[in-house]
Amino acid sequence: MTGEDKKNNTIEKEIQELVKARLSVMPDNVFISIGANGETYTRDELIEHVNKKDDIGKLIIDIDMGFLRALKEGEIYEQIVFNN
Secondary structure, rough: OOHHHHHHHHHHHHHHHHHHHHHHOOOOOOOOEEEOOEEEEEHHHHHHHHHHHOOHHHHHHHHHHHHEEEHOOOOHHHHHHHHO
């Protein structure tokens, strides 16, 4: 494994831990619906999918990172301001 591969692997693990930490503070009675089939997941089920790095877990990571990027870029703030 090259130095770049190790760095990417470390970043991936840190992102995974960040997403799991953010999920863990959700109330346990909240359900999230994902996809066209409308399947719902509990907080703990989502954390398990992130741990497994399966398709649902990868999707949750992508969604959460997209939210954090939008927050960083001010897009969330713009939406709040323009919708009020």
